[in-house]
Amino acid sequence: MSVLAIAEQRDGEFRKVTYEALSEGRRIADELGTDLAAVVLGSGVEGAAGDLGKYGADKVLVADNPALVEYLTDLYTNVVAGVIEKEAPDVVVLGASTQGKDLATRVTARLNAGLAMDCVAVKVEGGNVIATRPIYGGKVLADVALNGKPQIVAIRPNAMSIAETAKAGTVEKIEVDPGDGRLQFVEKKLETEKVELTEADVIVSGGRGMGGTDYTLVEQLADLLGGAVGASRSAVDEGWRPHSDQVGQTGKVVSPNLYIACGISGAIQHLAGMSSSKVIVAINKDPDAPIFSKADYGIVGDLFEIVPLLTEEVKKIKG
Amino acid sequence: MEIVVLLKQVPDTESMISVADDGVSIKTVDLKWVINPYDEFAVEEALQIRDADSGKVTILTVGSDKATAAIRTALAMGADEGVLINDPAIEGCDGLGIARILAAALKDIPYDLIIAGQRAVDDDNFLVGTAVAEYLGIPNISMVNKQEIADGKIKCRQTIEGGTVVLEAPLPALFTTQRGLNEPRYASLPGIMKAKKKPLATKTLADIGLDASAVADPGAKIVSMQPPPARQGGRIIEGETAQEKVTELVKLLSEEAKVV
């Protein structure tokens, strides 16, 4: 028995979900009484690799190759499928990011393995993985039993906790053959100053109640809390916010520690996308807005009055 | 350009979903069924590509009889042909099984480009399109909000966490849709009339040369379903003034919920 975690890095830095995948991999390995290996793919990433020992990796395999500098489905699939064939893990854990979903699918299809996508909990029963995954946009939770070898679980970013467990983290450079790929990388554009919604601890969302493109109020509160700004579909459809900000069943599904909904009515599609948040606050001038039925704390009032006061009050306790 | 759209029929996103008595499926009475929203983007993009060039748009669906309604809607939007794979063996298939069936069906359908949704909003598997590409041995680009085709190549802008990546692939290729790609058109009345006469073939697994055993043993099997933990919502913070309410809220967030 063994467990393999696939680390995701971008420009030499690990994504937060990498630490979540390692922590979860460690937990599964402990349950199975076995070792956890991690594999890192990239170019010039050996330096960062040793770090993964902190999160429970007994050994870290480094596939360092200039061809792997950017994520390309075909090359990464070739390498990961090769590593899995060689290491023969029983369970593979990785993050269900855009890249992770793509990679997990290609590898599973190629190896005829079992895959549970976007899981929020994982347990092991009789040597088999049972993963819990939200379906119907979170309106139902399904427990999925995997069979096949390996059993691959892609975990939803922000859904599982990070645990620091010091292990050896011995770094081993491995020889890999990325092969030929047909995909060509053209360019990458990152909004580095923005906190990614699916990874944010705090989200302040504004809906149609915002009344226009000026989101300064929610931005200020989000900044202060180190969080991200989200939006309802109505706000996106109005052109007030970019598509990438949409939270909901047909947008991003998020589970931050704190979700503050400002001027959002709480349509079923919006609730589906955010009701797994740990704490929900709703600010709405309509006392009958459905959002209040899901909110841990609600304030009935005008958001243009409440939000600035809230920002001031948070400033006070933050010192 | 021969374009195939992988299209799934799903419950309307307005639907309340509850677990059926067997504990491993959902109650389907009273559900309204629609085209998966991400597949609507796929249909729209296919129509735009065809109309700027020439060729044909084929809708390919794995589903039961009722899924013909979704295919007819896509034909009414302007697609040219539909193919429904309908077979009792499909029951209990996981996402990879569906992908295997779609890939088998695609052996008999010519394609330069395949477009799928990034996810179906029922199973939320995020994998069928990508798996089809793997089974067919063609490149795929997921979560695409802009594409451009020239000289036998497709260039796609993919959304990633906190940004975008542009990738290029030679055709034939597959991409999956992201919001922002386009605004799907509605089926017009003349479109609906015309759709009734467009070809819609129904096939079994045997017709596409696939043995039921190839999809009988899912790698992922649902063993139970439950509603998400109920939220203790509905606590409204009272106060004489806005300031009082906010002070109380922040106190609760910091001392009780411990999130600020």
Ligand SMILES: Cc1cc2nc3c(=O)[nH]c(=O)nc-3n(C[C@H](O)[C@H](O)[C@H](O)COP(=O)(O)OP(=O)(O)OC[C@H]3O[C@@H](n4cnc5c(N)ncnc54)[C@H](O)[C@@H]3O)c2cc1C
């Ligand atoms: C196929 C499909 C998919 C969809 N997917 C999504 C999705 O993924 N995400 C999503 O969000 N929606 C989605 N929707 C749309 C959804 O049904 C709702 O229309 C939308 O969520 C409503 O957005 P809203 O709450 O901002 O607007 P509204 O419903 O118009 O609500 C605005 C709220 O703001 C309050 N308000 C107004 N002014 C103020 C003020 N000054 N102070 C305080 N409160 C104020 C009002 O009381 C009201 O409750 C989808 C719809 C369809 C058909």
Ligand SMILES: Nc1ncnc2c1ncn2[C@@H]1O[C@H](COP(=O)(O)O)[C@@H](O)[C@H]1O
């Ligand atoms: N039964 C099906 N028939 C046709 N296409 C499907 C089917 N299931 C999934 N797809 C396609 O695959 C995409 C992703 O679905 P999923 O992986 O189930 O989330 C969908 O948006 C469709 O394009």
